[in-house]
Amino acid sequence: xxxxxxxxxxxxxxxxxxxxxxxxxxxxxxxxxxxxxxxxxxxxxxxxxxxxxxxxxxxxxxxxxxxxxxxxxxxxxxxxxxxxxxxxxxxxxxxxxxxxxxxxxxxxxxx
Amino acid sequence: xxxxxxxxxxxxxxxxxxxxxxxxxxxxxxxxxxxxxxxxxxxxxxxxxxxxxxxxxxxxxxxxxxxxxxxxxxxxxxxxxxxxxxxxxxxxxxxxxxxxxxxxxxxxxxxxx
Numbered sequence: 001x002x003x004x005x006x007x008x009x010x011x012x013x014x015x016x017x018x019x020x021x022x023x024x025x026x027x028x029x030x031x032x033x034x035x036x037x038x039x040x041x042x043x044x045x046x047x048x049x050x051x052x053x054x055x056x057x058x059x060x061x062x063x064x065x066x067x068x069x070x071x072x073x074x075x076x077x078x079x080x081x082x083x084x085x086x087x088x089x090x091x092x093x094x095x096x097x098x099x100x101x102x103x104x105x106x107x108x109x110x111x
Numbered sequence: 112x113x114x115x116x117x118x119x120x121x122x123x124x125x126x127x128x129x130x131x132x133x134x135x136x137x138x139x140x141x142x143x144x145x146x147x148x149x150x151x152x153x154x155x156x157x158x159x160x161x162x163x164x165x166x167x168x169x170x171x172x173x174x175x176x177x178x179x180x181x182x183x184x185x186x187x188x189x190x191x192x193x194x195x196x197x198x199x200x201x202x203x204x205x206x207x208x209x210x211x212x213x214x215x216x217x218x219x220x221x222x223x224x
Contacts, residue, residue, distance in 0.1 A: 033212060035215075041217050042201050042203075042215030042216050043215045045212050091210060092209070098210065099210045101153035101154055
């Protein structure tokens with residue numbers, strides 16, 4: 001199983017601040033996905049990055065895939081309380097061609 | 112319709128009970144998954160069905176028994192569970208098995224007493 005490490009594990013910030021979440025691995029991924037999960041709900045897909053160096057934007061969220069396709073980052077500009085949740089990166093597992101999740105980053109944005 | 116629907120949303124069961132979790136999707140996806148998620152942890156894969164056949168069983172205890180009656184439905188039968196099995200059980204589907212975009216249901220919050 002390819003290991004995906006996310007950092008930080010927990011982040012508490014004030015509304016309006018910027019933040020970056022990282023997803024790293026020693027292995028190359030064909031693609032990486034980012035999900036957000038709110039308490040008591042299932043994860044919701046935010047974006048899929050496929051090409052090394054790719055940058056995708058979703059309103060105030062910017063996703064980047066590393067040139068070597070081993071890492072990815074999620075940058076949130078001017079965070080809002082509605083951004084609060086668990087952010088999960090996911091990529092292909094070596095075993096059985098499956099999706100494997102990183103440990104998650106729990107974000108809390110205080111008003 | 113891009114929804115994955117899970118029922119029930121909440122379930123409390125005793126260790127001697129038999130219950131079933133249900134999952135339904137009408138997106139034409141041919142891969143369906145069961146995940147288990149403990150508090151403050153990422154989802155952990157339990158089972159994968161591909162074209163209605165069990166493709167992956169991640170060494171899940173036999174007290175969990177999956178079933179895929181057709182391409183739209185996925186069940187998880189529960190029997191003789193332990194309190195440590197209490198968790199959020201998530202169903203997901205994707206166009207095909209693999210590291211493709213997965214659509215998740217809202218989950219069933221299971222408590223074993």
